[in-house]
Amino acid sequence: MSGTPTLHAGAAPLAYGERMPTIADVAREAGVAPSTVSYVLSGKRTISAETRARVEAGIARLGYRPNAGARALASASTKIVGLVVPLRTDVNVPVIMQFVAAITVECRRHDYDVLLLTRDEGPEAVSRVVQGSMADAIIVMDVEADEPRLESLRGTGFPVVLIGVPDSPGEFACVDLDFAAAAQLCVERLAELGHTHISLLGATPAVYDRGTSYALRFRAGFEEASRSLGVSGSVHAVGAGHHEVESVVDRLLREEPEVTGLVVHNEAALSPLLQALRVCGHEVPGGMSVVALCPDDIAETQAVPLDAVSIPANDVGRRAVELAMSQLRGEAVEQELLPPHLTVRGSAVPPRRG
Amino acid sequence: MSGTPTLHAGAAPLAYGERMPTIADVAREAGVAPSTVSYVLSGKRTISAETRARVEAGIARLGYRPNAGARALASASTKIVGLVVPLRTDVNVPVIMQFVAAITVECRRHDYDVLLLTRDEGPEAVSRVVQGSMADAIIVMDVEADEPRLESLRGTGFPVVLIGVPDSPGEFACVDLDFAAAAQLCVERLAELGHTHISLLGATPAVYDRGTSYALRFRAGFEEASRSLGVSGSVHAVGAGHHEVESVVDRLLREEPEVTGLVVHNEAALSPLLQALRVCGHEVPGGMSVVALCPDDIAETQAVPLDAVSIPANDVGRRAVELAMSQLRGEAVEQELLPPHLTVRGSAVPPRRG
DNA sequence: GGAAGTTGTCGAAGCGCTTCGACTGTGACA
């Protein structure tokens, strides 16, 4: 119907169900072929400034957005990253949230969206997403030493990034804080101040039982550092809840009165721990030195600001996404441990002469 | 090439990049038409038991999974729910995580996956997902009184469920705990015990400034209940961190010494609050009665187990998904406030005679 | 014993996009 003037409602909010504008509509609107619109959008072929302007005007006028499914089908790329998150309401939920936030933000920067997968769904979720082509890459948090969710992906070359390091990472990209080095830093700090008896108060027993990668690596680093620095050390898992913490503290002070320094790897236990120590007459730092592994904001807002190795959730999350993107570009798989940093805030001092 | 025997590798893990089996492959394998395979999968037409068996065997042998993009394109349904989550590392992160977990699990029960959207992305994220047909429905957490993210959806009929209640929900489905009734329950509990001066220690100031729906409704309910029960009440926002909490407690005890009961709507403040009260000689419950609004596990693991109205994250999350599903079935939009329940654990007792 | 269902299957037409090859001008170069 050339010659017939076309009326347009402008980019008025189109009612749902009302047919969304397609690339063909835009093409008609701009007087070009659909493929030309596609090339304007993707930039994969040169387009004259004039044509581009007309197409862009059409897009704006119609309020056009490419259909994600059609795009995925035609291009074999979904622009979606699958993220396997531990959703159990465990101890370190805020930390997990920081990771998720960092990953999501970074994905958006690369024009990717995030599909949420729970680790409780197990291996099934991963293969559903991969085999159904629902995502272009997968990031797995809270990796265990022996990682069952990934068996189906071994040898497939599908882009995977692990946050944490399993026993045999093999072909998978990994990124995480260097927890072993972090533990060493904590022990060193206390040892330098003159402490010779140091205990690790760790995560809940379940975390160790499950073989959670980072907890094991921190514990191993603690034991290794204690040995090499010649200090005596003990390790205690700490359950959730005020009374759990109190009972661990009671037992520790009773059975190992020589302990003057604590390394704490359990965000949730920090606050009740400080309180329990105070009640028992071992106020921090005078009666007990404490070095923690926790996010900065938690270390800062305790009753006593804590010397702590921070958990660089933002850096790790960002790096994880970058590793995924580099695999999508076909680059080689990397494994990367971020160096720890300890911030001194005053919760560790030389031990009382005894 | 009929007559040529076909060799199959079985459901061996197919290398990524190696062409995934399609519905046509399954059809060939089973000796039927592709549409027949589709009908076996969807159950939308009757299929003989024999044919079904052959098709299912083919699916198993090839390890076939329908391609999500193709399916979305052809059926105009993605089997994905968009979930807008507040990812700021705010106070009540564990609670948010509970909601997310409940929603995700319930979505999976309905064979839906969850696309994670951050509220920091604002309205853009919502329209990207809706207009790009990336999801069939959207659930929005952490709704504000004046909800800007949803303007683009008004009048479109796109399925939306809000967790929380904005000033003008209009056409949108809503579900949440009845925070006003919850506040009333807390005040009633203290009033029945004989308290006549009650303070609300609430969320961080930012939460109120932002107009967060649930915080405002709780505060309004508190004020209304205080008035109607004839008790005097005051309201204090409480910032994050130990020292913030201490300073609020100091000021409260100094400026309103008549207060004998506290209603606390701030999970993160609970532990430092109890500690601060003890330090000031107002041990709970003898020197100060406390009723909280928080998840059960938090109430239980405090130094003093708390009388608390629980936050039924699981129920709300599940209900939100159900409301989304019912909209997808074309049913009417509902708005629903869940009744609060108070569990007595001993942190509130009659005030000292004074 | 033919009309009128049922039941089970097939073929083909899309869904909205990307991408490949082909085609038309145009300017550069010899």
Place this chain on the structure above:
DNA sequence: TGTCACAGTCGAAGCGCTTCGACAACTTCC
């Protein structure tokens, strides 16, 4: 002035699935 290269555009062929209409082959029922 003929030849090449290249910028700019188009048309058509899929991507893998769903779904509609058609159509055999059986049943049923008067």
